[in-house]
Amino acid sequence: MTYLETTPNAHPDYRSGKRDRIASLAEDADFRALSAAWRNMAQQRQYMHNFSWMGRPLIQFPMDAMAIQEIIWSVRPDLIIETGIAHGGSLALCASMLELLGGDRMVLGVDIDIRAHNRTAIEQHPMAHRIRMIEGSSTSPDVVDAVHKFAADRKKVVVLLDSNHTHDHVLAELNAYASLVSPDSYCVVFDTFVEDMPDDFVWVDRPWGKGNNPKTAVREWMASHPEFAIDRTFEDHLLITSAPEGFLKRVS
């Protein structure tokens, strides 16, 4: 188990208490079952579409937005790469955190289909100076090449994968982008929870489901990438997350 220190200046008693509490939550079967049941119901009701960040719709559980904030403040990246822009809420979240950190930090979003109204709103957003976008499939060679070129002289990089949630696509994204993640930073693979949904859950108009999703891709990819470790302290402290087993920390 790795651990992201999110409160380095807090009193040592607070920090050790927090570590102990998170470790105990990892073993708390009742609380975890309740959280899973809540998450399943939330998915059925499209609850994660209820939120926004600085006026842009954000398609995440609020707990995962908290995790993104904790990662950004702790890692202090000079580049965040996100596949899957949608309305741009996550780009706005990342950009606003990078703005607080200062310097020339940027977030680069990739989406196969940036709708005109979303592009306009993102380009007119108060955080637009921190945001760049590439339209195209995140696994197409020209897009991968463009992202690598953009990242070339960036030293601290975080990667967020939140586009097409099929096994093959996420595996290809991991192969394309995880190498850009800097030591002690993170690649977050969202929607791994698809694997944990009840057997009878129907993903309407989606090609992914049990056995074919980001978690199956992470499991296959991790088997040959010891430079990364799953940081389970995220799911242990969030309890409700779309990314169980999806917080991949670069450890070497």
Ligand SMILES: C[S@@+](CC[C@H](N)C(=O)[O-])C[C@H]1O[C@@H](n2cnc3c(N)ncnc32)[C@H](O)[C@@H]1O
């Ligand atoms: C779940 S949404 C992203 C949500 C966004 N990250 C947020 O937090 O608000 C998924 C997005 O992935 C995009 N997408 C689907 N297939 C893709 C692909 N092959 N390459 C890049 N983006 C893709 C879709 O167009 C959609 O906008």
